[in-house]
Amino acid sequence: MAKNSEVQLAKKLKLDDLEETLVYFATSIISKSTEEEVLWDLAKNCISRLGFLDCVIYKVDYERDVLIQKAAHGPKNPRSYEVLQPIEIPLGAGITGAVAATGKPELIHDTSKDERYVVDDEMRLSEIAVPITQDGKVWGVIDCEHPEKHFFTDRHLKTLNAIASICAVKLARVNAEQELKLKQKALMDAERELMNLRINSLRRQMNPHFLFNALNAIQYFITADKKRLALRYHSLFSKLIRKYMLHLDEAKIQLEEEIRMINWYLKLQQLRYEDRFNYTINVPEKLYSLHIPTLIIQLVIEELIERMVMSNTGEGDLILDFTYQVGCLQFKASLEVDMLLGFTRNDPNDYRANLFTWQEHIDLLNKIKHLKILRQVDELKNDKGEVTGRTIELIIPVQE
Structure with missing residues (x-):
């Protein structure tokens, strides 16, 4: 009976950790106003709370069919808001590229047995990759690695999926607001040019x-x-x-x-x-x-x-x-x-x-x-x- 109580308590603690991480991330990104701020908050703060040693967030460039590293936590991020020696991964290549192409998350317990694995800065034996999806289309990928085999669990996968969903909603809002600002600026610039045009026309006449x-x-x-x-x-x-x-x-x-x-x-x-x-x-x-x-x-x-x-x-x-x-x-x-x-x-x-x-x-x-x-x-x-x-x-x- 005591053993079952301990198991239930452990599950409750895990659930509390998950909820706490999600609440932290959802609260933290409210004040973020740019795509860059959202991604770096996700990489540097939220991921570190999960105890992950390494994480890179990619964005898909559909014009060139590649994934571009946009934010990182760990060895790829020795300085604030900077990815060290960023690489590009062709869409469909490697585990990260496969997730971007299929839109399905993957949990790899031993990368040495997966021929798709692509070494970035060094070899790591566990990998978890989750897509960030907007309107049925993959926007980017959260990719985390760890030097130990079988480090990532289904709970990690569930957490990252939830974080990716929150991130997608926030990015959509940020991009919509940014697009609106650009349209407003373009309209103001156009009106200014039009007024200059009219004044110059009058000056000619x-x-x-x-x-x-x-x-x-x-x-x-x-x-x-x-x-x-x-x-x-x-x-x-x-x-x-x-x-x-x-x-x-x-x-x-x-x-x-x-x-x-x-x-x-x-x-x-x-x-x-x-x-x-x-x-x-x-x-x-x-x-x-x-x-x-x-x-x-x-x-x-x-x-x-x-x-x-x-x-x-x-x-x-x-x-x-x-x-x-x-x-x-x-x-x-x-x-x-x-x-x-x-x-x-x-x-x-x-x-x-x-x-x-x-x-x-x-x-x-x-x-x-x-x-x-x-x-x-x-x-x-x-x-x-x-x-x-x-x-x-x-x-x-x-x-x-």
Whole structure:
């Protein structure tokens, strides 16, 4: 009777040890906020409480089909948060690799009789390996070894299985929180880039040359007593600047509104450059209700006009065509001049030197807003093969 009591007491003590270890680990990892902290707490604190001399925790890299040592307790861990001479094990190789491949734990009483055993830093005769599983997929493996044969027991296996389950839940939560933080940071970065994009777009449209020359032209009409023209262009100028400011914080604009602003802008540019170019806008009224990214069209037009004026001595014709096909607005801007001197300009003092180009503007919109805007630039040539102009085409996905 006394002997049976001793056996029951021993079992109760073992159960208490198991529960105490699990409670300790579950409590300890609550404050951990990174994958690294969870794994090192498991290796250095929880495993040591079980009296194990050696333990390595692996993570599966499915892109390379290998297991990577991430944390350790024992000879592989002479310094804090560092694995000494970490190795990689191919998925399926060795006892650890087999557990990762099958998702089933293994208890090896004598590794000298198991041909799968892989020696790391030194030979050990007992090994126990338990998978850490998330959503039916092996995330990693807890692998413990001991120099004595038959050291690990079924109780150890039960304990490690329970610890692996707790670890898997915590890792899933930590990774989800980390992913959320990364998404929030990416969103904030994207919004910051988008605001910079809008500001740079506005700066391009309100560049000093355009503003000052337009104002000087209006001033000339006033001094020449051409009040009607002065009032007309002053009204255009005021409305355009007001619209720029109004749409600064808007990601999209109705095409009808954009066409209206383009008209004002082109009339002022004609005034600025003394009618050195003519323009035609071809757009069906049924497209007016479409919404497109703010200022994107105007940046393309500004690029063509500025290059034309700087690169020719005659007059030019600007043609803007808007068409619709299969969920996309197709925009084509063509500018052809009498005598082209070259489309390049390398003036370091150019006000546009530090501003986004229209190409960069589109690239950032595609990156931040995932718009998938397509662009194409072609040169126009005469019968002699001489470049006389440029065509820019955009394909902009839209919602009706």
